[in-house]
Amino acid sequence: MVVALVLFCWIGPLVYRTNQVATALQLANRPPSVRFPLGTDNVGYSILGRLMAGGQTSLEVGLGAAAFALMLGVLWGSVSGYVGGLVDSVMMRIVDATLAIPIIFLLLFIASMVTPSVPLLIFIIGLVSWPTPARLIRAETLSLRHREYVDAARTAGGGHIRVIFRHILPNALGTIIVNGTFQVSDAIIALASLSFLGLGIPPPATNWGEMLSNGVNYVFEGYWWQVLPAGLAIVVIVVAFNLVGDGLRDVFEVRLRRR
Amino acid sequence: MxxxxxxxxxxxxxxxARAFRVGRGVAAAVGMVLLLASCTQSASTxxxxxxxxxxxxxxxxxxxxxxxxxxxxxxxxxxxxxxxxxxxxMYPPLYWFSQGSAPLVNAKASFANLPVFSNDNKTVTITLKHIMWSNGRPLTSRDVEFWMNLLIAEKSIWADYVPGAFPDNLVSEQYPSATKIVFTFNHSYNPKWILYNELSQIYPLPQSVWDRTSASGPVGNYDLTTSGAQAVYSFLNAQSQKVAEFTTNPLWKVVDxxxxxxxxxxxxxxxxxxxxxxxxxxxxxxxxxxxxxxxxxxxxxxxxxxxxxxxxxxxxxxxxxxxxxxxxxxxxxxxxxxxxFTISYIAINFTNPTMAPVFDQLYVRQALQYLVNQPLYIQEAWGGNAYPTYGPVPTRPSEGLFSSAEQHFPYNYNPGKAKSLLSAHGWAVVNGALTCVHSGSGSGDCGAGIRQGMLLAFSFPYASGSAPMATEFEAYKSALSSVGIDATLTQLPTSQILANDFTCNSSTQVGCSWGLTDPNDFWTYDPDYFPTGGEIFGTGAGSNEGGYSSQGADALITQTHTSPSLSTFFAYENYIATQLPVIWIPTPYYxxxxxxxxxxxxxxxxxxxxxxxxxxxxx
Missing domain, CATH: 3.40.190.10 (Periplasmic binding protein-like II)
Known part of the structure; x- marks a missing residue:
């Protein structure tokens, strides 16, 4: 499903060519037809073309923010778990404090301070998403740091950084990958939420959340085609990434059991 | 105003207001809810x-x-x-403005007969009708005097106060009888301006009940001194804020x-x-x-x-x-x-440190106006629920105040003209961005203060929350892009824009960054029903958002206050309509x-x- 959506977003525009930069107000709010299979939106963009363009942004931000959050979280959690003691306590209290602040509030606060762009949104969403992987990796590190092979590496003169990167993190890879898939879907929803609240990327760029937000304005007009496709796309991509995560978790657990 | x-x-x-929670499960819920919403809208209760x-x-x-x-x-x-x-x-104005759907004085509904002006238009005599307060006392000139005294004592607090205008331009007030009021002004003024923009702001108040400085104190004539009037105002202001007592406070039980x-x-x-x-x-x-x-x-x-x-x-x-x-x-x-009786427009920041020289050029403003497709925005963005704006006088309701420039608007949508205007003045698209390639002040140059290589690019914050407005501005941005102008659209809450959309303060940098803006504010001529526009287009005026300043405009505005000639008004109107201190856009129905x-x-x-x-x- 994920592959199909990626193909839809990046290969689709090569097959179904639309202008997603210049508006065509005279074509606004057209229902689905042969010319516009999913109709047009409030400024005359083809919804099908818009879905492709919006999907690119949604996936870029989702993947980018997940990668950024994982990078921060993995580093933070592994150092915290590995060093332990007072450092661990302080680092985890920071994580707790960050988690205590509602994510949507943090997102809105930061997004309202700047003019959103794709890199900025990746940064903002990543910045509020790292505590979860940090806690997971910290827990994983706590259990791994006393394993024999880690002790052996240390006894053999391995430095802390080498031990973390060569012996601990590779063994936490399953957790990292599984959490990464969930992070992607969370980031896509976060972007959709921000856009839905009007803090998305300025036009002519768009994403599925923004399309949804636009479409909801016209629900009473009966323009269902402005709501359904974007809503469905969000549901499908999030479910797809969650299924990937669930599948990977099963794969990793099976592997561990066989060991 | x-x-x-x-x-x-x-x-x-x-x-x-919409709430939207972040969470993995929320996506499905939102999607489903919207699916249901979109499917069930026609099967409503x-x-x-x-x-x-x-x-x-x-x-x-x-x-x-x-x-x-x-x-x-x-x-x-x-x-x-x-x-x-x-x-x-509860407390209607002395003169009621609205005749059907026209913003004209309604003599029948007003509490006074139409004012009589002296030959030199410096003195006006008002005669009150027989109107009763709810406590059985008649409305008298003392009630008007009471309002005037409070107003003069606290004019700086009054939201409608414009320095130099009402009540500053009054030389004397006389109340020769219970039904007669005589105002003398410092100059000869246009009678229509006096009635529509000054006398329109009088609200008779029940002096016999309200002229007090405490709830338990006696009613007196405190308003006759400035300090007394200020004390009365303070009392009434405090009472007005006691919302829990609205139904019991005796002050509010006496109304006209x-x-x-x-x-x-x-x-x-x-x-x-x-x-x-x-x-x-x-x-x-x-x-x-x-x-x-x-x-x-x-x-x-x-x-x-x-x-x-x-x-x-x-x-x-x-x-x-x-x-x-x-x-x-x-x-x-x-x-x-x-x-x-409203006009709608996009404000231009004439004080933006970078873009001011560009916006100072009339040809740039003309190009920006040529790219506004009002008929299309009205039809598609506003669903037909708006009407065009061509100048400082609203096109509806029609008041017979349209000058030639508003009747035959010279800047109707024409992207070709916008493009040729810009290219004829030294601008060319370089790497996709409109760039000044001929700096200087000559006829084919970009204009004074515009340096070589400068881009025609600016930020354009506008109010969030209005779907038609978002549609309109997205289309406008697209039109700007078609000639290479780069406008960065951002939606912000109105309050946030209003806090930042006035003239640039170089020390705090507030008001400096924006290029165009529309905080979703419309200018309604109320209670200045004669649309002379000094409050929005006059140099230094309180609601002149972009800091537009023109000696020509200032002089014409002043003339509309003093000259009763319609041609004077048309001269002002033509000037503002064609000089484009703002970009005219469709005005939605109220x-x-x-x-x-x-x-x-x-x-x-x-x-x-x-x-x-x-x-x-x-x-």
Whole structure:
């Protein structure tokens, strides 16, 4: 499903060519037809073309923010778990404090301070998403740091950084990958939420959340085609990434059991 | 003058607060809810057809509650729910403006006869009609004097105060009898300007009850000294803020308007008015409305839901919900767009440190205007619920004040002309961006202060929450892009834009960064019904958002105040319409009113959005 959506977003525009930069107000709010299979939106963009363009942004931000959050979280959690003691306590209290602040509030606060762009949104969403992987990796590190092979590496003169990167993190890879898939879907929803609240990327760029937000304005007009496709796309991509995560978790657990 | 930011029920500015939680499961829920919403919108709950009653329920503007009955308003309380939906029901102005749907003085409904001017237009004599207060006393010139004394003592607090104008331009006030008032001005003025922009701002107050400095103290003539008037103002201002006492405070039980507060919920703003039995002004002869209920709402959606539920007799639709018109027509309601005496525009920042030299060039402003496709925006963005703006005088309601420039607007949509204007002045698209390639002040150059290589690029913040406005500006940005102009659109809350959209303060950098802006504010000529526009286009004027400054405009504005000649007014109008101190854009209807068929007399609606339920009849 994920592959199909990626193909839809990046290969689709090569097959179904639309202008997603210049508006065509005279074509606004057209229902689905042969010319516009999913109709047009409030400024005359083809919804099908818009879905492709919006999907690119949604996936870029989702993947980018997940990668950024994982990078921060993995580093933070592994150092915290590995060093332990007072450092661990302080680092985890920071994580707790960050988690205590509602994510949507943090997102809105930061997004309202700047003019959103794709890199900025990746940064903002990543910045509020790292505590979860940090806690997971910290827990994983706590259990791994006393394993024999880690002790052996240390006894053999391995430095802390080498031990973390060569012996601990590779063994936490399953957790990292599984959490990464969930992070992607969370980031896509976060972007959709921000856009839905009007803090998305300025036009002519768009994403599925923004399309949804636009479409909801016209629900009473009966323009269902402005709501359904974007809503469905969000549901499908999030479910797809969650299924990937669930599948990977099963794969990793099976592997561990066989060991 | 009313600068109506987020004007109460203007079709555009309504905002629907939406909550959206982040969480993995939420995606599915949101998707499903929206699926259901989009599928079920046509299968809505049927509303009841309104049954006749002498009680009328009225929907207040979104997020506004009436909470200040004293009509001498400071800026903090100066909004429609107070002025139109509370104060004028209890304390109408001396002169009533609205003749049908035209913003003209209504002699019949006014509490005074039309003023008589001296030959030199420096002195005006006003004669009061026989109007009664609800306590049985007649309205006299002392009540007008009381207002004037409070106003003069506290003019700096008054939201409508313009230095040099009313009451500064009064040389003397005389009250020779109980029904006569004589004002003498410092110059000979245009009588229409005096009536429409100065005398329009007089609200008689019950001196015999209100002229006191404490609730327990005696009534006196405190207002006759400045310090006394200030003390009276302080007392009345404090009383006006005691919302829990609105129904019991004896001050508010003496009115010359048709309505008295019967019930008030200080938390929600829900208010019920009962009819003032002693009202002696213009009113319906029979089948009168006896009770008026005003319902507050926190979102347009909630108001629409109440309308659909059948609990509102007089409400409104947001522009993006006009698809419901048919539904309401078939459920016992009439649809009546309300056209206010309003213009709409995009402000230009003439003080932007980088872009000011560019915006100073008339040809740039002309190009920006040529790219506004008003007919298309009206049709597609506003669903036909707007009308074009061609200058400082609203095109509706038609007042016979259109100059040649407004009748034959020279800058109708023409991207080709915009492009040729820019290229003829040294601009070319370089790497996709419109760039000055011929700096200098010559005829084919970009203009003074514009350096070689400068881009025509700027930020364009506009108010969030209005779907039609977002559509309009997205299309405008696209048109700008078509000639290489790069406008960065951002949606921000109105309050955030208003805090930053005035002239650049170089020390704080506030107001410096924006290029174009529209905080969703419309300029309604109220209570300056003669649209001379000094408050928005005069140098240094309080609502001159972009810092536009032109000696020519200033001189013409001043002339409209003094000369009664229509040609003088047209000269001003032509100048402003063609010099483009702002970019003219379509003006939406004030609201799409939805009025129960059980009410008659509510249409035509006042272009000032006043309501006059005392003249309505219930069938």
């Amino acid at each position: 009313t600068k109506s930011a987020s004007v109460p029920v203007v079709v555009g500015p309504r905002r629907t 049927p509303s009841s057809t309104k049954s006749p009653s002498s009680t009328v329920s009225f929907a207040l503007p979104v997020n506004q509650i009436p909470n200040y009955p004293f009509p001498l308003d400071s800026a903090a309380v100066y909004y429609f729910a107070n002025t139109n939906d509370l104060q004028q029901l 308007g048709a309505w008295l507060i019967k019930t008030y919920n200080p938390t929600t703003g829900y208010i019920v008015f009962s009819r003032n039995a002693a009202f002696s002004g213009l009113q319906a002869g029979s089948d009168r409305v006896t009770t008026l209920e005003e319902f507050p709402y926190t979102s347009a959606q909630a108001e629409v839901d109440a309308l659909r539920g059948g609990s509102i007799d007089y409400g409104y639709l947001p522009a993006n919900d006009v698809g419901l018109e048919g539904y309401f027509r078939s459920h016992g309601y009439a649809i009546a767009p309300l056209t206010s 609201q799409i009113s939805v009025i129960s068929n059980t009410i008659s007399g509510a249409v035509p609606q006042s272009p000032i959005a006043f309501i006059y339920p005392e003249r309505w009849q219930v069938k």
